[in-house]
Amino acid sequence: MPPTTTGSPESGTDERPQPVPAGRLLVVEDEEKVALALRQGLEGEGYDVVVETTGEGAFFRLARDRFEVVLLDLMLPGRDGLEILSALRKQGLDTPVVVLTARDTLDDRVVGLDAGADDYLVKPFAFAELLARLRAVARRGRVSEADRLAVDTLEIDRATRRVTRDGQAIELTAKEFDLLHYLTRNARQVVSRDTLAREVWRETARSTTLDNVIDVHISRLRRKIDLDHPVRLIHTVRGVGFMLRAGEP
Ligand code: CA
Numbered sequence: 001m002p003p004t005t006t007g008s009p010e011s012g013t014d015e016r017p018q019p020v021p022a023g024r025l026l027v028v029e030d031e032e033k034v035a036l037a038l039r040q041g042l043e044g045e046g047y048d049v050v051v052e053t054t055g056e057g058a059f060f061r062l063a064r065d066r067f068e069v070v071l072l073d074l075m076l077p078g079r080d081g082l083e084i085l086s087a088l089r090k091q092g093l094d095t096p097v098v099v100l101t102a103r104d105t106l107d108d109r110v111v112g113l114d115a116g117a118d119d120y121l122v123k124p125f126a127f128a129e130l131l132a133r134l135r136a137v138a139r140r141g142r143v144s145e146a147d148r149l150a151v152d153t154l155e156i157d158r159a160t161r162r163v164t165r166d167g168q169a170i171e172l173t174a175k176e177f178d179l180l181h182y183l184t185r186n187a188r189q190v191v192s193r194d195t196l197a198r199e200v201w202r203e204t205a206r207s208t209t210l211d212n213v214i215d216v217h218i219s220r221l222r223r224k225i226d227l228d229h230p231v232r233l234i235h236t237v238r239g240v241g242f243m244l245r246a247g248e249p
Contacts, residue, residue, distance in 0.1 A: 024048045026067040028058040030076050041127050055079035067095055068138050074101040082115050089116035092151035092187045096137035149184045152231050152246035156184055170224050179217050183244040192241035
């Protein structure tokens, strides 16, 4: 078992941002032959490939593992590809997704990409075309991940330092912005006070004073982001730190 950083309370004391592994792909495909062909072809191109054969499997894999791009078949047993995709996007997953689909199951939501897909390919497709799309979305994905983040209805644009919730602009101080950006970039992971001291306040050591400053900033963010909102984003993980995610921690 490779070590994974899941943001569990045990691992939360020294949580570092998990980089997106370049060239690591998740292929979600239930047809064995197709999955095998994709794996062999992509590994031949130097990609590191993980295959999941069910939507459920993909969902749980993506909750704990990061990938540069996801290749998602739409017709899956159990929960289908679109259902999985929209659930993951609601949870703030920003990994680029390329949908693979047969023409007769091509959904309008995919064509319009409003299901949260970044691109789609109709089966059968040329392998060279798949490689070209992968490179394109990986490039775009990295840019958008760095510059624009979204969890639930919270949107953050790093370039313009603009923050909105439900489309309404939220005014933040520079430090509040840095803190929120850090938490959002590491959404669904426990972020410890140590990490915040180091990464946001640029302090090498924690102190009681700094802990108080962090707590004050967290409660101001809560007032601005979460107050009266049905979906709370900023959660306290008792004894460890904080976690930004939609819903219960
Ligand atoms: Ca299928």
